[in-house]
Ligand SMILES: *[C@@H]1O[C@H](CO)[C@@H](O)[C@H](O)[C@H]1NC(C)=O
């Protein structure tokens with residue numbers, strides 16, 4: 259509690275300071291900023307991709323086709339499927355990274371095109387609690403804060419820390435709207451849970467709040483990287499209006515811009531650029547027209563969408579049903595106690611008895 263109050267005082271002070279300078283705060287000297295780690299990014303993108311899988315059995319046992327690369331050996335602790343709001347997330351432990359990983363799925367509406375065009379009109383319509391002048395989009399905020407997702411995620415983090423010790427890092431990731439949820443989760447863990455080793459890395463996330471929010475955010479969760487792929491349209495939305503820098507949506511730092519140079523559909527080489535600490539570096543993705551949906555759906559060559567666009571479909575076999583519970587609204591939670599001596603041997607899982615829900 260004391261720490262929390264202290265953080266707020268610091269954040270408010272920093273915000274006032276930034277206001278008097280008339281621009282977004284530069285939080286640390288360039289050499290003091292957290293360092294972008296490419297290896298970590300190409301690993302976390304696989305976690306952000308796996309959360310799109312609809313076969314909960316394969317996800318829970320980490321045997322899905324997207325669970326086979328750099329993330330091998332990951333142990334899932336909880337899967338959360340909020341059927342009501344069509345959201346999916348999981349929490350688990352990656353021993354090699356000494357980290358709890360939290361991953362959020364992006365939107366699963368009928369068409370990505372519709373979802374993207376709606377993004378143009380999102381209003382800054384909610385005051386972020388206890389942060390004067392900080393405004394965010396209500397829908398993004400609520401997807402994390404006002405659904406079954408938050409209590410389930412926090413509960414799983416708590417259980418993981420009880421088993422693996424409190425020195426373990428927490429890495430929060432997600433793609434698209436899942437990136438927006440990841441940033442609210444990272445901030446929540448710092449502000450309300452007093453967590454210290456929180457890192458956030460998102461892929462193709464939209465803007466979520468205004469400049470005041472971005473200032474608080476970057477002070478509280480400095481170890482944050484927002485990866486944007488070339489001309490991905492989503493990080494350009496909701497729009498940034500140059501003429502009203504204090505009134506408009508504003509990204510928090512630090513963007514990492516992935517560029518690709520291709521010749522007749524063949525990617526010749528890629529480049530990564532770590533952008534400045536304002537969140538809105540004009541020489542990064544802002545320097546191009548963001549018009550691409552295909553750039554949105556693929557990061558580092560990894561696919562970030564469901565196998566199909568069927569809304570919210572999941573499958574689960576009988577073997578994992580004993581780990582699952584349903585709440586009164588039909589939301590599904592798969593949990594195991596950790597450290598688990600009870601990991602289900604995947605070889606014993608038969609493919610029969612798949613129940614479609
Ligand atoms: C980058 O992350 C990887 C884990 O993905 C880690 O092994 C490596 O030590 C990190 N590099 C630096 C310079 O921190």
Ligand SMILES: *[C@@H]1O[C@H](CO)[C@@H](O)[C@H](O)[C@H]1NC(C)=O
Nearest residue numbers: 384396397399400403404405
């Ligand atoms: C949370 O959701 C409920 C219904 O799901 C709604 O009535 C309530 O206004 C929401 N609260 C906030 C702060 O968005």
